[in-house]
Amino acid sequence: MIGEYHSSADNLSLIPSDHDNTKNPIYLGIELEMECNGSRTRYERAETLLDAIGTYKGHQYCLLENDGSLNDGFEMVTGHTSLAVHRDQLSFFKNQFAGMKSHDTRTCGLHIHICKKGMTMNHAAKLILFINDSSNQKLVKAIARRDGSSFAQVKNKKASYSWLKSAKQNSGIRNQLMYLNDDRYEALNFKNPNTVEFRLFKGTLRYETIISCLEFTYASWYFAKESGINDLTTDNFIKFICKPENRADTKFLREYLKQKNFTIPSLGIVKKNPRTESTALELAEI
Numbered sequence: 001m002i003g004e005y006h007s008s009a010d011n012l013s014l015i016p017s018d019h020d021n022t023k024n025p026i027y028l029g030i031e032l033e034m035e036c037n038g039s040r041t042r043y044e045r046a047e048t049l050l051d052a053i054g055t056y057k058g059h060q061y062c063l064l065e066n067d068g069s070l071n072d073g074f075e076m077v078t079g080h081t082s083l084a085v086h087r088d089q090l091s092f093f094k095n096q097f098a099g100m101k102s103h104d105t106r107t108c109g110l111h112i113h114i115c116k117k118g119m120t121m122n123h124a125a126k127l128i129l130f131i132n133d134s135s136n137q138k139l140v141k142a143i144a145r146r147d148g149s150s151f152a153q154v155k156n157k158k159a160s161y162s163w164l165k166s167a168k169q170n171s172g173i174r175n176q177l178m179y180l181n182d183d184r185y186e187a188l189n190f191k192n193p194n195t196v197e198f199r200l201f202k203g204t205l206r207y208e209t210i211i212s213c214l215e216f217t218y219a220s221w222y223f224a225k226e227s228g229i230n231d232l233t234t235d236n237f238i239k240f241i242c243k244p245e246n247r248a249d250t251k252f253l254r255e256y257l258k259q260k261n262f263t264i265p266s267l268g269i270v271k272k273n274p275r276t277e278s279t280a281l282e283l284a285e286i
Contacts, residue, residue, distance in 0.1 A: 001046050001064065002074050008063035012079040015059045019082030026221060027080040027115050028214055029195070030062075033108040033203050035073035040099030046074055052092045056081075061089050070107050073100070080113065080195075083249055086214055093207040100205060108203030109151065110210065112217045113195035116177060119225075124177050124190065125164050127224035130232040131187055131200070132157040139234045140187075142260040143216045143253075144200040145209075152199035154187045196221075208252055215253035219246065238264060 012029075019025045036042045046064050055061055062078040078086070102108040116124075131140060132154050140154070141147060147154075157163065167179040180190040189197040198217045204210055223240045224232065238257070241250040242265050258264045 001043060001050065003063060003065050005065055005067055008065055008077045011063060012060055012077065015056055015061060015079045015081035015085055017082040017085045019084065024118055025082070026117065026218070027082065028086065028217060029080040029113040030076070030078045030086070030210075030214070031109075031111040031113070032076045032102065032210070033067060033070060033073065033110070034076070034097075034100045034102040034205060035071060035105050035108060037099055037101050038072075042072055042074060045097075045099050049076065049092070049097070053089050056085060056089050061085075073108070080115070083214060083218055087211055090207060090210055093205055093210060097205050102203030102205045103145070103209075105203065109199065110201040110203050110213055112198045112201065112213060113192065114198070114217050114221050115195055116190075117194075119177065119196070121164075121167065121176065123225045124180060124196070126227065126229060126232060127196070127220060128157055128163075128180065128188055129229065130220065130224050130227075130237070133232065136232070136234050136237075139237065139257075139262070140200065142257065142262070143213060145202040145204070146200075151185050152187050153185060154200070208256065211252040212256035215241075215250050219250050219253065222246075238262060 014027065019027075036045060050062070050064065053061055054063075060079060061081075062076050064074045064076055067073075067075045078089075102110075130136060134156065137154065144152075163180055163182075167176060170176050170179045175193050177190045177196075178193065181188075184191040184197070185199070187198070187200040189199055191197075198213075198220075201213045204213075219237070219241050223237055227236060227240070240246060241254055247254075254264050
């Protein structure tokens with residue numbers, strides 16, 4: 001019922017959805033840590049969780065693992081799938097998961113993986129700059145609900161571009177993006193062969209917050225891809241998630257940020273950015 005650390009890797013795979021039929025589909029997966037609060041046993045709570053959301057239309061949605069960083073809990077690991085499937089399957093957390101806690105602990109985090117499929121070095125570098133930029137930390141900390149920890153460090157990536165130069169030196173190596181980190185303990189971890197891991201989020205068992213973090217990850221991936229290097233600002237990100245074509249995938253995120261006192265326009269219209277096309281050249285010169 002609760003496997004060993006990383007035991008789920010060989011037993012979870014892509015979960016089919018309507019998203020598969022879209023152009024260049026991008027998928028997400030979740031690792032969510034939680035602790036028992038002492039009123040129930042972790043095995044009883046594990047059974048309840050797996051019975052409720054362990055499968056999705058005949059496919060394994062999640063499995064549970066032990067984690068050495070937890071005191072008396074487990075980590076829920078999901079397969080990779082679309083935002084829509086996660087929204088549906090995680091509806092279990094719309095009601096309180098009695099006997100368990102995550103946000104109110106010092107041990108629990110929420111890590112979200114998003115695929116590297118089609119991601120260029122230029123795209124990856126812009127995503128790193130966006131998440132780590134000091135001027136965006138009000139936004140990042142609001143959605144993360146914590147400051148950068150030793151397990152999810154936020155660094156000044158503009159102080160030196162050695163991290164980018166180092167990755168480019170491995171241009172002939174497969175999975176070149178894996179060299180964008182010295183180690184995995186940064187807010188964005190590129191060390192996994194197929195995914196970028198957003199490690200910055202504090203754990204939570206609140207449905208709206210989990211989905212907001214998923215939407216933030218998804219929107220950040222596309223925002224970095226479509227923006228110029230000098231346009232990776234909080235204001236531009238908020239305009240981006242309010243664009244008509246992005247509103248369906250940012251519903252919970254926009255409401256969450258509004259509750260955190262960010263100004264969210266009722267209708268966002270972002271003009272085409274003339275600098276976007278020059279971004280690849282700018283980063284290529286580093």
